[in-house]
Amino acid sequence: MASLCTVCVQSQSRYTCPRCQIAYCSLECYQKHSSRCTERFYQDQVENELHSQKATGMERKCLERIVQQLNNLGQDDVSDASDEDDTDEMDNGLTEDRLRELLAKAEADELTLQDLTEEEAQHFNAEIKNGSLGTALGSWQPWWQRAPVSELDSLDDYVVPPIPFHICCGAGRHASPLVALTIFEVLYAYAHMQRVFNGDLAWDSLQAASHLLHLAAALHGRVIYQNLRECMQAVQGAAVSLSISGGGGDEFHVLCLHDAACILRRGCDSILRALRETSDLLDDAVKEAAEQEDSRKAVGGMQRSKKKLEFLMSFAANHLTDIETLASQSQEFAEAEAQAVQ
Numbered sequence: 323m324a325s326l327c328t329v330c331v332q333s334q335s336r337y338t339c340p341r342c343q344i345a346y347c348s349l350e351c352y353q354k355h356s357s358r359c360t361e362r363f364y365q366d367q368v369e370n371e372l373h374s375q376k377a378t379g380m381e382r383k384c385l386e387r388i389v390q391q392l393n394n395l396g397q398d399d400v401s402d403a404s405d406e407d408d409t410d411e412m413d414n415g416l417t418e419d420r421l422r423e424l425l426a427k428a429e430a431d432e433l434t435l436q437d438l439t440e441e442e443a444q445h446f447n448a449e450i451k452n453g454s455l456g457t458a459l460g461s462w463q464p465w466w467q468r469a470p471v472s473e474l475d476s477l478d479d480y481v482v483p484p485i486p487f488h489i490c491c492g493a494g495r496h497a498s499p500l501v502a503l504t505i506f507e508v509l510y511a512y513a514h515m516q517r518v519f520n521g522d523l524a525w526d527s528l529q530a531a532s533h534l535l536h537l538a539a540a541l542h543g544r545v546i547y548q549n550l551r552e553c554m555q556a557v558q559g560a561a562v563s564l565s566i567s568g569g570g571g572d573e574f575h576v577l578c579l580h581d582a583a584c585i586l587r588r589g590c591d592s593i594l595r596a597l598r599e600t601s602d603l604l605d606d607a608v609k610e611a612a613e614q615e616d617s618r619k620a621v622g623g624m625q626r627s628k629k630k631l632e633f634l635m636s637f638a639a640n641h642l643t644d645i646e647t648l649a650s651q652s653q654e655f656a657e658a659e660a661q662a663v664q
Contacts, residue, residue: 329354338614349536462521464513466585466592486594490636501637502648503547504540505593506582508634510557511537512596513581517574523603531607531624534600536560542627550648550655554579572663579656586649593638593645601631 327335327347335345339352346352427437490497515523515534523530537560539545540553547553558575585592604624611617611624638645 327351337617337620349532352532464516464521464581466513466581466588466596485590485639486632486635488636488640490633490640497637497641499641499644499647500546500548501634502641502644503550503553504545505597505634505638505645506550506586506648506652507540507547507553507557508534508538508600508631509582509585509593509596510554510578511535511541512600513585514561514574514578517578517581524606527603527606528610531603533564534603535624535627536564541630542623550651554655554659576656576660576663579652579659583649583652583656586645586652590639590642590645594635597631597635597638601628601635604628604631 326345327333328344329346329351333347335347337347337352338345424437490501511534514537515530518533519526519530535542537557539556539560540547545556547556561575561578585596604627608621608624608628611620
């Protein structure tokens, strides 16, 4: 007999979080628990990183900035007079001796969260919660914002695969131009997911896939959009319902609109890359979900979405005129939305 959902404690649990193994019954309960789960995950990741790497060169400088910020987060700025009086303390209140102590532990691969004082740990956790730790560590740059020539030079290890088979059309059957709108929705969902996960999907492919499918209704359902505005109203409504720490709202929506428009403007190779990476993510998520109980429905849904992605890749490769038209429209739409937000 299934146990009760540990979030609402009302319904029987159907799923298990792959990160913290908590049992939950629905997407709503999953979202309610996700902030606590994410906080613990990032703490573990940072601690593992500190264990596995020596702080040398640029890494040492990055660590110095992070350690310096730990004792400064959440505090009011000290006055210029107090800074001048206390020559033994750095500008942010962390003593040089304390910094040397922490850096020595890091270089010896011995620095963990337990080495921080209670106050430093509180500031560190505040960084995690408000999302500013990622800024200190260095922001992730989406591949679609790099110069297109970088793909030809293999600067990001991406290899352009062969053009997919033309399966979207057949004898007496021609794919509707409206299919392009579904591609735009998937590109928006892909960019949204990549930004929320900071480009790192491997640590929780199942949650990343759930995030994307929640936004891309036409990918896992029978939704047919008639125009770009209708498509974007649907995906924005889905985004609003997600619980996102540090990313959301109108500005984030406009950013993802520009992302999707940018991928379209870059042409067929970039569109296929995003769609193929989405398909690969669903592959990983299917494998992860298959290890859980009562996962047949979820696995079946993701497998059907993969089939639709094959259709979309065929359309993108063989209907360039429709794609180019949408690229132009989406850029104008994104610019208009940006003006409305300002």
